[in-house]
Amino acid sequence: MVSKGKELSSFLLSFFPNSQKIYLKGDNPGVNVPFRKIKLSPNSGTRTSEPSYFYSYDTSGPYTDPSSGVEIGKGLFPLRAQWIQQRGDCEFYEGRILQMKEKGRLPDAQKELAFKNGQLGLFNRMPLRAKAGRRVSQMHYAKKGIVTPEMEFVAIRENLGKKDCSLRRGEGFLYSQHGGCSWGASIPEEITPEFVRREVAAGRAIIPANINHPELEPMIIGRNFRVKINANIGNSAISSSMSEEVAKLLWAILWGADTVMDLSTGKNIPQIRELIIRSSPVPIGTVPIYEALEKVGGVPEELSWEIYRDTLIEQAEQGVDYFTIHAGVLLRYIPYTVNRLCGIVSRGGSIMAKWCLAHHQENFLYTHFDEICEILSAYDVSISLGDGLRPGAIADANDKAQLSELYTLGELTKKAWEHDVQVMIEGPGHIPMQLIKENMDLELRHCFEAPFYTLGPLTTDIAPGYDHITSAIGAAMIGWFGCSMLCYVTPKEHLGLPNLDDVKTGVIAYKIAAHAADLAKGFPGAQLHDNFLSDARFHFRWEDQFNLSLDPVTARSFHDENLPQPAAKTAHFCSMCGPKFCSMKITEEVLKYAEEKNLALEDAFEEGMKEKARQFNQIKNIYI
């Protein structure tokens, strides 16, 4: 694989023919919001004033910008650095010095070197944190009435640059959209920076953006915004390497992942993470208990608050944007899982359960939650409150264990907000369709509309190998009902670590689910993409149909399997029905026929109907 500059971006853009990276400027200096502009061919059909391009939300970062000069492994330009520093409320410092005790327990002793002065050697940087007594979270600013450049950035992004692009070009047919059913969401016609601020202040949305991740292109997660998707990457003890994980990151964001979680549990966790963060234009999430567990040789009982706290600080210094923290797995809830079909299926949940059981003590993530929030507010790390007791089987859905934990997550949400820490709530898991809405409604009520972030849910257990589909069904539904971000599930779920193909398949299945949810909620402008694509389809603009699709290369290759000739790209049929049976071709002829007769089609029929009515009257007469 090519690794730098124009070669790299040409390679990546080759998956999206006729696409080009463009930026729209905001009012704040340095606010340049990326979009993928898809150039369309002129319409040969009967309609007028066709658009010549379409703007697509773009998560792929500078990698698809030939002018960015980006190189894999060298890190991205820190576009937020000036915004962060101009706020004047944080400072560089030496970073945490790793304790000898921990070092000795790292899987590989020579890794000490990498931790020298809190840095990893790979990138020469010092960490930032809030000055004493200050808070630097987007929620903190939002509550104070400050509209940050990050907020302006996401507003422009959510609008798909409405002011400047295709969304504004027409008023007619292609721009109409079905009324949505938003189940109580309040989505405005246009997302303004001030609206973003209000939502963040209210806790209804988060902008995960660690001050140590200045490379990040801000995005927002909330019920009144586009539904987002997360892709999980990361190695396990069994499989995968560092360069593989960075390749997965690039691959995931190329296809549309809005955030990426690094769930590495094997060797070299800090190194992999450092490389991922420096390379990522999207927020990076982690589950810090995984690394903490590595530090104690994989024995949950030996975990302690001190080891965990230090892990949090190290990762916050590196720039992780959100932490999954299983603080709701309370000692008293664990017995509720005993009679489940699948017990505890969250890794973090089972680790904490084992710790609680071994010590007969309350979960230290719960008892130290205020300290956790203090740390996080100094870096603007968001909390993703983990659902350690989520159901891992249809049978276990919406049970006492799951719901008890959910109520506790609500309590913790309030506490985090007191510290101005941004919060989202993780959700299941395996849920049959009839119970999905209950999940969403309980979350909204008990967690005060904090964004919900669910894994699927899978709507049946019977299809290992196809859980991207079992779960895309549930994901689309819960996204419609109000879920803000959908964590993807790949075909390998339950079976093994996903490879690049699986990552892509998972991301596309979830882009489908998220977009279907946006349509159903009635997100303004969401249907434009469908309309543009269907218009291209109806007018046999095959190239445009391919290029507007989520995966142009696959769409084209499927078409070309039977009709590879270049002429077929302008043919008014495909191999599915052949030329004589193409309904759209016949419809086209119907329209043409009316045109030739110089009649509005309605009039042509009016004529026909008169004749028909006359016939009917004659028949009546016969019976009379």
Add this chain to the structure above:
Amino acid sequence: MVSKGKELSSFLLSFFPNSQKIYLKGDNPGVNVPFRKIKLSPNSGTRTSEPSYFYSYDTSGPYTDPSSGVEIGKGLFPLRAQWIQQRGDCEFYEGRILQMKEKGRLPDAQKELAFKNGQLGLFNRMPLRAKAGRRVSQMHYAKKGIVTPEMEFVAIRENLGKKDCSLRRGEGFLYSQHGGCSWGASIPEEITPEFVRREVAAGRAIIPANINHPELEPMIIGRNFRVKINANIGNSAISSSMSEEVAKLLWAILWGADTVMDLSTGKNIPQIRELIIRSSPVPIGTVPIYEALEKVGGVPEELSWEIYRDTLIEQAEQGVDYFTIHAGVLLRYIPYTVNRLCGIVSRGGSIMAKWCLAHHQENFLYTHFDEICEILSAYDVSISLGDGLRPGAIADANDKAQLSELYTLGELTKKAWEHDVQVMIEGPGHIPMQLIKENMDLELRHCFEAPFYTLGPLTTDIAPGYDHITSAIGAAMIGWFGCSMLCYVTPKEHLGLPNLDDVKTGVIAYKIAAHAADLAKGFPGAQLHDNFLSDARFHFRWEDQFNLSLDPVTARSFHDENLPQPAAKTAHFCSMCGPKFCSMKITEEVLKYAEEKNLALEDAFEEGMKEKARQFNQIKNIYI
């Protein structure tokens, strides 16, 4: 590919390791209902009285029965022949002699020979039809209070042999199920033959079963039964051959297609169909207008009622079980499609629209509907009332054209029922999620609960190449809301003719959707499959987990990609998380820990909580 006997069945069964074909007998002679029995390994876990096998609904017919001696191309044993003949209401006859006029128009003149004496030469058989003045439909018998062997067959099938198999073996944990939300369906705890009769008599369910298709294993389509799926096969003028289409049939039913539609539009339509029907244990549907159009050289204007009627009779004589008839495409509705984004996308709909327009006359399928019903009731061909004006884009969903046609289909339903013709109603298409339920509710109301049979619906237009997923979302939802059969969509939809891989992918995506719908409706026993699989998963019975899945070979191959060693099949982890982070392994340890301490887990926690409470009290004291 092997083509006969034990070799063939071994080949096909190799996709389902540890599976075996078994039959359960009914009270009527010759009622032997097939199931796939999946043998499970003994459970090494902590629970008792585990089942050792699971019964799965089996659509694969005699092909997976090593004792059937079936050969591809030689046709199946006519298991229904005795039931049909014993009713004494039909007779063999010479069959229709093909008119010279039609012969001349057949794409290949030498095909005349094949039509000699109404037969195709391939199989030496004479057609059956009702004696003069008699009706032979399942609905006719049902209305008269007769419970046919076909009805007993489907009752046993729907119950998954409840009386004899795994469903009855346990009363405990594994056999419990969430309450469903059936949206007004009335599903009994056990499906009895009398219940089947009542549903068929009321028109709420159909048993498509042409008396000329005695090879068929009866199945039922209705809201109060398991949700079914249909797979489309058939060549087009561009692609595919006869043997390919039979391979697709076998492939589709092996993976679980409940009915198959032969949508051939190219050469050799009658020959392909004859071979498919004689080879099919599942009902075969067709769209007769396609063949009629071939007869007139592909020019819709030249179609006539006479040519169409003769086509119906020929296909009824061959044994087609249901016809899609686009009788609701009325002249006055066609102008409603002019301002659509995608016009008319149904092939049948566009053909009829063109005919109506050219002749300025009402659709002859509508004006001759009574005659159609008379023909169909003489063979027990069911009608699938085609939705010729279904939306082909999200923008066109639930519009005036679509709904006007739906109301007309309701009117035609009543008319068909007067002739004791079994009816189902075809539905869309492309529908955003928030409009799906409206579709279902309107169908139930205006078509008097006749079974709904939908294509998807696709919930977004933006993912050509992945429309099995965009539509599985809609299919699962509409199945839950009351749709009786889901017509699959393959990844090739909109792009080309599906190959064998696409057929399989489409069928599995739809098996997922149908099962998710059964779960959500609360179909009795549906969750057992999920429970068995999750139980195997939790106890690391990898082989059982694979074998219980919809596609065992794929599940196994995904697992083996990273862990091919035989020992990994009994390992208590997989490559997804590795041994240290397997939540289920940790949970297992938690359970074991409690056992070792000789404590009920609740008691262990009770202990722990007492200690905890004491600590809390101490803390309080400090603050006081």
